[in-house]
Amino acid sequence: xxxxxxxxxxxxxxxxxxxxxxxxxxxxxxxxxxxxxxxxxxxxxxxxxxxxxxxxxxxxxxxxxxxxxxxxxxxxxxxxxxxxxxxxxxxxxxxxxxxxxxxxxxxxxxxxxxxxxxxxxxxxxxxxxxxxxxxxxxxxxxxx
Numbered sequence: 001x002x003x004x005x006x007x008x009x010x011x012x013x014x015x016x017x018x019x020x021x022x023x024x025x026x027x028x029x030x031x032x033x034x035x036x037x038x039x040x041x042x043x044x045x046x047x048x049x050x051x052x053x054x055x056x057x058x059x060x061x062x063x064x065x066x067x068x069x070x071x072x073x074x075x076x077x078x079x080x081x082x083x084x085x086x087x088x089x090x091x092x093x094x095x096x097x098x099x100x101x102x103x104x105x106x107x108x109x110x111x112x113x114x115x116x117x118x119x120x121x122x123x124x125x126x127x128x129x130x131x132x133x134x135x136x137x138x139x140x141x142x143x144x
Contacts, residue, residue, distance in 0.1 A: 015045040016113045019104060020096045022120045028089035030127030032062045035092035037123060039100065046103050062088075067135055 018026070018038040027035040036059020043052035070084060096104075108114075 014112045016115045017042045017045050017104065017107055018120065019114050020093050020101070022115065022117070023096045024089050024093035026120045026124045026127075027092040028085050029121065030124030031085070031131050032066055032088050032092070033059055033131055034124050034127035035059060035088070036062075037127065039092075039096060042100055042104070046100070063131065063134075067131070071135070
């Protein structure tokens with residue numbers, strides 16, 4: 001057989017997803033906006049682009065409400081700062097398990113791959129930068 005007549009090789013391209021542990025840890029580091037990114041990316045792999053879009057809307061709204069509340073009540077309510085990240089990372093973990101748990105387990109059972117921790121940390125750091133920039137712009141706009 002001539003080299004240019006070889007049969008094409010069958011390759012299976014597997015798309016990677018984030019695990020609930022990735023999402024919990026990444027959300028703790030990066031905030032609710034990062035949780036939305038992880039969940040939306042998983043929904044895209046699962047073939048549910050509508051849910052991915054809705055996830056972004058909820059994540060942006062949650063980020064505005066959470067950080068707006070923290071900034072508004074920071075001086076009047078004395079709550080340790082670590083409480084908020086712990087709370088929203090566990091909420092993100094629960095939502096992941098509730099809405100994507102079966103699909104993530106099926107993905108794993110099929111021998112599919114997951115993203116590595118290096119990517120989880122990188123995405124979280126990018127999320128922190130975006131969130132801080134948004135807060136900074138919000139403070140400038142409101143004049144506080």
